[in-house]
Amino acid sequence: MFSEFLIGVGILVLLGLFFAVVIAVAYKKLRVYEDPRIDQVEEMLPHANCGACGQPGCRAFAEKVVGNELSPSKCTVSSPEGVKRIAEYLGVDAGSEEKRIARVLCAGGKSEAHNLADYKGTMRTCRGESVVNGGPKACSWGCLGLGDCEVACDFDALHMNEDGLPVVIPDLCVACGDCVEACPKGLFELMPVSQKLIVQCKSQLEGDLALSKCSVACTACGRCVADGAPGLIEIKNNLAVVNYELNNLAIADATRRCPTDAIIWLEGAQFKPPQISPLPLGKVERYPIEEDLENRYWQ
Amino acid sequence: MSTSLIGSLQTFPHGVHPEEYKELSCNRRIERMPFVELYTLPLSQHIGAPSKVVVKEGQKVRRGEMIAEPGGFVSVGLHSPVDGVVHAIDLFDHPNGQVLPAIQIRTDRFSTQQLQLKPVPPEEMTTAGFIKAVQWSGMVGMGGAAFPAHVKFSIPEGKTCKHLMLNGCECEPFLTCDHRVMVEYAEELIDGTRILARFVKPEKVYIAIEANKPDAITLIREKAAEMDFAIEVVPLEVKYPQGAEKMMISAILGEEVPSGKLPLDVGVLVSNVGTAVAMSQYFRQGLPLIERVITVSGTALKRPSNMLVPIGTPMRDVVDYCGGITVPSPRILLGGPMMGMVQKNLDVPVVKGTSGILALTDHEVRDLDTYSCIRCGRCLDACPLFLNPALLGMLSRKGLWEEMEENHIMDCFECASCSFVCPSGIPLVQSFRVGKAMIRERKAK
Numbered sequence: 206m207f208s209e210f211l212i213g214v215g216i217l218v219l220l221g222l223f224f225a226v227v228i229a230v231a232y233k234k235l236r237v238y239e240d241p242r243i244d245q246v247e248e249m250l251p252h253a254n255c256g257a258c259g260q261p262g263c264r265a266f267a268e269k270v271v272g273n274e275l276s277p278s279k280c281t282v283s284s285p286e287g288v289k290r291i292a293e294y295l296g297v298d299a300g301s302e303e304k305r306i307a308r309v310l311c312a313g314g315k316s317e318a319h320n321l322a323d324y325k326g327t328m329r330t331c332r333g334e335s336v337v338n339g340g341p342k343a344c345s346w347g348c349l350g351l352g353d354c355e356v357a358c359d360f361d362a363l364h365m366n367e368d369g370l371p372v373v374i375p376d377l378c379v380a381c382g383d384c385v386e387a388c389p390k391g392l393f394e395l396m397p398v399s400q401k402l403i404v405q406c407k408s409q410l411e412g413d414l415a416l417s418k419c420s421v422a423c424t425a426c427g428r429c430v431a432d433g434a435p436g437l438i439e440i441k442n443n444l445a446v447v448n449y450e451l452n453n454l455a456i457a458d459a460t461r462r463c464p465t466d467a468i469i470w471l472e473g474a475q476f477k478p479p480q481i482s483p484l485p486l487g488k489v490e491r492y493p494i495e496e497d498l499e500n501r502y503w504q
Numbered sequence: 505m506s507t508s509l510i511g512s513l514q515t516f517p518h519g520v521h522p523e524e525y526k527e528l529s530c531n532r533r534i535e536r537m538p539f540v541e542l543y544t545l546p547l548s549q550h551i552g553a554p555s556k557v558v559v560k561e562g563q564k565v566r567r568g569e570m571i572a573e574p575g576g577f578v579s580v581g582l583h584s585p586v587d588g589v590v591h592a593i594d595l596f597d598h599p600n601g602q603v604l605p606a607i608q609i610r611t612d613r614f615s616t617q618q619l620q621l622k623p624v625p626p627e628e629m630t631t632a633g634f635i636k637a638v639q640w641s642g643m644v645g646m647g648g649a650a651f652p653a654h655v656k657f658s659i660p661e662g663k664t665c666k667h668l669m670l671n672g673c674e675c676e677p678f679l680t681c682d683h684r685v686m687v688e689y690a691e692e693l694i695d696g697t698r699i700l701a702r703f704v705k706p707e708k709v710y711i712a713i714e715a716n717k718p719d720a721i722t723l724i725r726e727k728a729a730e731m732d733f734a735i736e737v738v739p740l741e742v743k744y745p746q747g748a749e750k751m752m753i754s755a756i757l758g759e760e761v762p763s764g765k766l767p768l769d770v771g772v773l774v775s776n777v778g779t780a781v782a783m784s785q786y787f788r789q790g791l792p793l794i795e796r797v798i799t800v801s802g803t804a805l806k807r808p809s810n811m812l813v814p815i816g817t818p819m820r821d822v823v824d825y826c827g828g829i830t831v832p833s834p835r836i837l838l839g840g841p842m843m844g845m846v847q848k849n850l851d852v853p854v855v856k857g858t859s860g861i862l863a864l865t866d867h868e869v870r871d872l873d874t875y876s877c878i879r880c881g882r883c884l885d886a887c888p889l890f891l892n893p894a895l896l897g898m899l900s901r902k903g904l905w906e907e908m909e910e911n912h913i914m915d916c917f918e919c920a921s922c923s924f925v926c927p928s929g930i931p932l933v934q935s936f937r938v939g940k941a942m943i944r945e946r947k948a949k
Contacts, residue, residue, distance in 0.1 A: 322848035323833070327874035328931045328938075336937035338846050339601025346603075389941070409595060410603065 242295065243267050249291050251282045255359055257381035276300025281379040282360075303397045305380040307363070307373050309475055311348040311392045312405040312467070314368030318347050318419035330356075335389035344418040346407040348392055357387035366479040375474055402433075402455040404445045405475070406467040411443040416465065423467035433459035438468075513715055515741035516754040518888045520921045522677050522744055522842065525868075526716065528808040529801045530680040534688055536812045537825060539611055543585055543816035544596050545571070546606040549855040550644045551651050552578030557607060563590045564612075568621050568792055571607055574639055580652045581642045582607070585794040585814035587615035599838050599845060599852045606853075609816070621790030626699050634703045641786045642793040642856070646778030647671060647747070648839050650857030653779055657704060659768065666771035668706035669756065670697060670780055672713045672720065673740060673747035676840025679860045681799040682777050684810045686713070686720040689781045690727045696784035698733055704773055708736065711777070712752050715739045744842060745919040749774040751888050763915050793856060800826045804834035804863035813854050819861055820850040834863040841868070842920045872929030883922035883932065889915055893922035893932050900935035905946065908939045916940075 247267040258279045260266040269275040270291065277283075277291040278300040292299035320341040324334055331353040334340040340349045350369030362377030363384060371384070375398065385393040392407065406423040408415050415422035425443040434454035438445050445468055447455070457470035469475075548554040555572035565571055565584040572582035588611040596606040624637055635654045643653040659665055670693070674682040686693060701709055713721050721739055728735045740746050740755050750761045753772050761767055767774050778796065785791040794815055801808035806827025813822055819838075823829060837844035838858050854861075883893035891912055899908045913936055922932045 320848075322846075325871050326931055326934065327872075327929065328934050330938075332938045332941070333931070333934055336934060336941060337601075338848050341848055343849075345597075345601060 240271050242271050245294065246270055246291055249283075249287060249294065250280060251287070253282045253359065253379075253381075255282060255379065255381035255383070257281045257379050271295065273297065276302070278302040281305070281381075303399065305395045305397050306375050306378040307380060307382075307384050307393045308396045308403055308471075309348065309371055309373065309392055310394060310403075310405055310407050311346070311390070312370065312421045312469075312476070313342075313344055313347040313419040314366075314370040314476075315350065316368055317421045318342055318344050331387075332389050344408055344422070346390060346392075346409070347419060348390065353387045353389070354384035354393065357383040359383060364479050366477055368477065370476045372474055372476045372478050374478075400447075400449055400452055400455075401457075401471050402437075402447050402452075402459060402468065403471055403475075404447060404468045406444065409442045409444055415443070421465050421467055424465060426464060428462040428464070429459045429468045432462055513739055513741040514755045515743050515746065516751040516888060518886055518890070518921075519743040519745060519751070520886050520924050521742070522924060524716065524742075525678045525801070525803075526680050526683070528678065528680075528803075529799055529810055530683055530717075532680075532684075532809050534684050534797055534810045534812050537814065537817060537822060539586055539617060539814070540817055540821045541611055542591065542818070543588075543609045543611070543814065544606050544818065544853040545582055545585070545609065545816040546596065546598050546604050546853065546855060547572055547575075547582065548598075548604055549582070549650060549815070549857065550580055551649065552576065552580075552655075554605065555579055555582045557593055559590050559593075559607065561590050561593055564588075565590060565609065566620065567615075567617055568619055568790070568794055570640070570792075571609075578652055578655055579639075580644060580654070581640045581792070583642055583792040583794045584609055585816050587612045587617055597849055597852050599847065599855055599858070601845075601848070619789075619791065623790045624787050626702065626787045629703075631703050637786075638783070640792075643779065643782055643786070644793070644856045645776055646782065646796060646856070646859070647776040648843065648857055648859050650855070653775070653783075656773065656775065657700065659704060659773075663768050664771055665704045665768065665773045666707050667757065667773070668697070668701055668704060668709045669749075669752060669772060669774045670709070670711040670735075670777050671747055671749065671752060671774055672711055672717070672777040673752060674717075675714060675742075675744045675747040676842055676844075676859075677744075678801045678862055679799045679840050680801070681797045681810055681859055683717050683720055685778055685781055685797050686717070687723060690720075690723050691731070692781045692784040692788075693724070693777055694727055694731050694733050694735065695788065696780035696782070697735065698731075699783055699787050700775065700780065706773065709734065710736045710738050710756055712738045712740050712746075712756060714742050714746055716742045744921065745888055748888065748917060748919060750917075763912060796854075796856065796858070798822075798854060798858055799860040799862075801860065802834070802837075802863035802865075803868060804829050804831045804865045806830055815856055816853045818851055818853055819847070822854060822861060823850065823863065829863050831863075831865050834865060835869050837862040837864065842924065843918060870929070874930055875928040877928055877930060880927060882925040882927065886921040886925045888919065888921065889917075891916060893936075896939070897930055897932045897935050900939040903942075905939055905942045909943055913939050914943070 247264055250263040254262045258266050270277055277288045288299050321343045322341045324341045331349040331351045334349050339345045352365040354371050355363050355365050360377050362374045363371050366372050380395045408422045412424050415424050423444050425440050429445050430438045437451050437454050438447050460468045460470050553576035556575045557572050559571045567587045569584050570581050571584050574581055588609045591608040591610040593607050595603045598604040635658045638654040644650040672682050672686050721737055725737050738756055749767055759770050761770055782793055797812050799810055809826050836847040877894055916936055918933050920933045
């Protein structure tokens, strides 16, 4: 009786030893060396996995940084101290990256650009509206104001204001590009903060026709072209386009004679921030419109 | 080939039975729309590359004169619908909701609008010459998608057209334009088919008509016998979407067109009846595609009618001519109620692909609240392509675009049968369009 028990134990011990040897050999033979610094650097990164650096996640970015292919400052989510810590740990130059933020190229909110029809559908997202005859707005380029970008923003940096326009909070925006992808009208652009002269319009219509659809449309009148430095601004497709290669020549005076405020000089955030205080961090929800709360299933 | 339980008519599996409302306009003769002051002709009225402008602002044009030539192989010409002057070449509102380049023509008030065109006899043409003539005549499929007709007719090497099918199903509710065309232009229809058959050389010619148009079925049988042209009239069961080409092929031949393939891959060429009539008019009279028959209907409209409208006429003028709208805020649709495009703007022109203008009241439009999917499976029984709309809708809501593509969303032709039967009012087709737009956007990157 007792010997049978011993046989069982013995077999298990032998099997265990056999597999231990197999594993030990396999560990020696098949081992792939991985730089232990990658784990350390990943630990120091913010774990947002946002993709702002252009890499498919923080781990991939850490590998590139350790391999000296990217500089630590490419991570726009890390604080400057965080970037410095990574640079000191690796003994490399932190590099300098100008802060970029998302800018909205449309200023036509509810009170500026009118609707031609009522959208009665239950799919109350910008994407949903945009496939129904391009959305109810008269201007076919303009912001639909239902806040797909607000939902897409992982950093709570974007809120819809009462006028139905997205307000980007410059301090929180890390230029990850989620809003760029979310917007069906392609109204977002990631711009360095030093680019302060911005045309907030995409309408390719001219003059009164553009104005008939939106009160803040660029009418292609060309006043800003005359007031800006030579070659700084030009009219392309009935739209003022700023040549940012000459950005150091840009002055606020170029916007002074604009009849519609389509071109503006920006210091800080665009548009009026929402009156209702932003929701607590980490809990991004829709701007509370009553109908929206009823039709929750489709959000 | 599956047959229904009630009769012995051929049809396809699945599909839905929406209320028809065809009685509003099916007995009204086709009327000619009077000429209006301004015509807007978008350069991209068809699928493919936009046409290239060949006129200048201020230039005088004759009715039927070419004002834009094809901008590539998958592109067609564009002709002036009136005698007049080129008023502007600029951006104008397009029925698809965008603002696109178009030519605007101001009508010459003193012109008699007489056509001075020469017929283009097809007898001595080669196939290549025929394809080119069709392309330059501006011909597109008149069913609604506006796919350039000559691309369909040019049969690539190694493929043969065994069956030529004319599509007179008109399964969309409200629309009666194809019905009236078959009744009033039966001779031209058969003549156009004969011209087409001369070049694509099919073994057999069919014309599919839904059984709710018995007058068209008898008339075409009579005329075909009279004109000595072998054409088989196939009455099909009244079911939506019987007029979709893949469904029609499955109803007539019992053969399925594989996913991602064209009807020509199973040896079938499908053409709308309106296209056949337009072909006859071009080759016999020299009339390019400058006007088309549309149905103007709907319960919110005073006088539902079938109208022969010059391409480029503003929708507002057409609606006003038909007595105007009787309710304060109707839902305006271009095309049928199932697949048509909702319009926010009445100032857009009638284009080559427009088959109807509908003004619907709240009575016909179901504005349901949306509830959760209850897994009843009605959409699976409705989908003519055997897709899983419930699953695709959920994937779209979650933003799982790649999974949508794996589940064959790109095969969906947005017939809206699933949305029609959904008891929870889920906007399935709208979510599919979002998914398709996202997939296309990602592919373009």
